Structures are given as C-alpha cells and as structure tokens.
Amino acid sequence: MESIRHGTIRPRDGFPDIYRRELGLSHSREFARRFLASEAIVKQMNLYGKLNGHDGCVNAVEFNSTGDLLVSGSDDQQVMFWNWASKTKLFEYPSGHSDNIFQTRIMPFSDDRKIVTSAGDGEVRLGHLSDDGTIETTTLGKHQGSVYKLALEPGSPHVLYSCGEDGFIQHFDLRTSSATKLFRCSSLTGNNKQPSNRIRLNSIVIDSRNPNYFAIGGSDEYARVYDIRKCQWDGTSNSDRPVNTFCPHHLIGSNHVHITGLAYSSLSELLVSYNDELIYLFQKNMGLGGSPSSATSEELNTLQQARVYSGHRNARTVKGVSFFGPNDEYVLSGSDCGHIFIWKKKDAKLVRLMVGDQHVVNQLEAHPHIPLLATCGIENDVKIWAAQASDIPPVPENVEEIMEANKHGREDRSRVTLTPDVVMHVLRLQRRQTLAYGERSYSRADIVGDEENAGGYFLGVVDDASSDEESSGNSRDCNIS
Secondary structure, three states: OHHHHOOOOOHHHOHHHHHHHHOOOOOHHHHHHHHHOOHHHHHOEEEEEEEEOOOOOEEEEEEOOOOOOEEEEEOOOEEEEEEOOOOEEEEEEEOOOOOOEEEEEEOOOOOOOEEEEEEOOOEEEEEEEOOOOOEEEEEEEEOOOOOOEEEEOOOOOOEEEEEOOOOEEEEEEOOOOOOEEEEEOEOOOOOOOOOOOEOOEEEEEEOOOOOOEEEEEEOOOOEEEEEHHHOOOOOOHHHOOOOEEEOOHHHOOOOOOOEEEEEEOOOOOEEEEEOOOOEEEEOHHHOOOOOHHHOOHHHHHHOOOOEEEOOOOOOOOOOOEEEEOOOOOEEEEOOOOOEEEEEEOOOOOEEEEEEOOOOOEEEEEEOOOOOEEEEEEOOOEEEEEEEOOOOOOOOOOOHHHHHHHHHHHHHHHHOOOOOHHHHHHHHHHHHHHHHHHOOOOOOHHHHHHHHHHOOOOOEEEOOOOOOOHHHHOOOOOEEEO
8 A cells, every 4th residue: 555655556547446445435336437437447458359150241239238248240141149258159040131231239128139230221120039039020111222320219118210321210119010201311501412412321329318319420521410309200301400410610511521420428428430530529519500501600610629539540431439438438439440449538548559350440339337348340250358457558659650541541532522422332332342352361560551551542433423222332333443
C-alpha cells in the first residue's frame, strides 16, 4: 500500500479503487462500473479465442441478453449459436436466405428461441427454435435490395424495424403475419444527387433511453431522427418528416460521402460513421432540425461541433460503429487496414489498436455485462477479445504509419467525385472483390504496405443511373481494378 500512498500507482490503473473497496469506502456496484470502465482494462484487451465454423465472411455477431451465448451470420447463409467461453458451437441452422446474411438479432424475452435475420436478398426472416430442437424459418417481409440492419424495440419480444437499399423503413410485429411500410426516405436537399430522390439506407438504431425515437443513415450526408408516433404508417413519403438531422458542418452539401453505421449511447448521444470519412459523436443539441437545408451559416456557427474520431479507414465495406464500457465510455470501429480502433469517448484519445483481421474488420459487438468484445470481418471466424495480461503494447510503435496510410487513402479517394448511387454500387462490388483480394498472403506489414500504396480503387463509370430493380446488386456500371 506504500506505492498507493506515495503516488507511484496512477489512479487510472484502478488500484486505488480496489484499495477503497477493500476499506469499505466505496459501494461494490459503483466500484465494478468504475473498474470495468478503466483505461487499464481496455489497454489489456487481447485475443481470447476464435470461433471457427462458418464457410464464408462473417458479417454479424450479437450476444444474448445474459451474455453467455453468441449468435453469428455469414456469407454461407448459416446462423450459428456459440458458447464463446468454451469456444464451441452449440448448433446451427440454414437461415433460408439466398444471399449473404448481414444481421442476426435475438428477440428480447424470447428465451433465445426467436432469431431475426436480414440479408443481401432483401428478406427479413424469423428463425423459431422449438422445444424438440428443430428450427422453423419464415419470411417476415422483403425489401428491394440489401437489408444491412435491423432494430429491435427495447424490451419487446415482438416488435422490430428494418431499413433497406430501397429507402423504405418497415415495421414488424411478430404477433401479426404482415409487415408495414412506414415511409420511404428521400433526399432533404431537393437537388439531383439521387436520380429517384431516394436514399439507400444502411443503418437504423433505436434510442434505448426513449424508444419513440429512431435514427437512420444511408446514401447521403444526413443522419435523420424520427418520432415513431408521428409516422402515418402508410408507406408514403408523407411520413418522411424527421424531427432532427445531424451532419458535420463541413460535409453539408457533400456529394461523395454516405453513412455506414450508427449507434446510440445510454445518454442519447448519436454516433455516426461515414464511408471514407471519419466518425462523429453528436449531442442532442447539435441537431440541424427537421429541415437542414434551411439552416443559415449564422445558425450553424452557433452550434457546437461534433466530437471526431480518426485514424481508421472505412471504404471497402459497410462498417458498423459502437460503444464500449458500462457507461459507453469508449468508441469502437473496425478498419480497412484490419485493425480494431478503441478511442476514449470524452476526448477521442486512441487507447487501444489491435490487429483484428488479415483484411478488413467490419462489425464489433460489446458484451452486455463484462469487458469483452466479439468482432468479425473478411475472415471466416468470429474473434473474442478479453482483458488479459500480455506484453503486447496497447498501441503499436508503428501506429502513426498505420493512421497516416489510412489518411492518405481517404484523401486520394476523395479526389474522385461519385454520386451516392454509384458509391453504393461500388461498395457491393468491392465486397465481392475483397474475397478474391483476401486470398493473397498477408502479414501485419503487408496490411500497412497495401494501405500506403493504395491510392484508392480505380473506378470506371459507364452510367450512374440506377433503379429499384438494379439495387439488388448488379454492378454492370462499375469496374474496379
């Protein structure tokens, strides 16, 4: 204890908290939350194990509510349940999808027996585990084009939402046999960035603090927030009336960015990840209102700017973004360089950088109760990360090289101006070509080297027009070499 008295142990290492707990000077619950959120724990996050079983890229991972089980979905169209602690597969079933699975979610209070999935075939499906161990799968609804994300109503075993590349938001109640189209998301600016005035949607999240509000993001620069109580439930554009919108001021009017991932914190902060740009954290008072095009430069100057998280690269796939810690003290993202980035939320300081995939890290899922992560990417496995002793430094010596290579990749690619429709076509094609790209042998040095030499992909665009039917993934207009 002499080291504590004389200050040789720093407070952020967590030992003073342990000392106070042992003396009865802090409550056990308060101690647990403070210690689990400590930077010392995050810096010790290392690979716990790999879950092998899928025969294709793993695109979706989620823990159940108790955190003892994990469900995953893959390009092989299989859904798998895992005991992550023992690194064993419990069971799997064919999802019924005819294309890559992008989302797997366990319905709350269903005894882990109801799993909803979405995929590149545009379908939203339900897998129901029976008492005899068999699983029946049914189609709940369908979009035109891929469905990357689903949102579950907090605490409800019945209600969920989907967003698709067709621009529609759909509402599902498992007690009924039909889906309801709420509205179709359209451009807020009234220009010709979208030929059909439609926004292709990549992400949807519900504010757990107030489940009446949900946010969506897609093929333009705005994250939109809606009040479900104001939707008309008729599938028309009349309900496409956001109550608030968010966008970094320098991206307003941009023609080359779109949103790939969203996340709400427990404080209703909105985290937004942009394709080949950065990650931004918005407080509720940073919104542009329901009609951002009417905001004047003077009004924008009065708004506080969003916090920025940088260093990663988000270009090749539709990446998610998430929070980590008992009170969402950290921000997580994967990267095209194959690394996992962990920043402190309050000051955007990078505290942990680790290799998570030989190619690209797409999705990261935090355990609901303990400092543990599940990640997935181009490789055919799920990786589990836990706090454990290691000699590996929390941030590698070549961190500046990695971040600079990612920055150069963004800057080089920003010189090519593409419409959002073409960007979405390119993303789909990039995903397919990444599989072939991934057959090459990689080392950590190779990952950095490729990023340094990658001036971006070379794009040849014949025709940027698109239609609903084409949104299912035909990429005849784009060539990438």
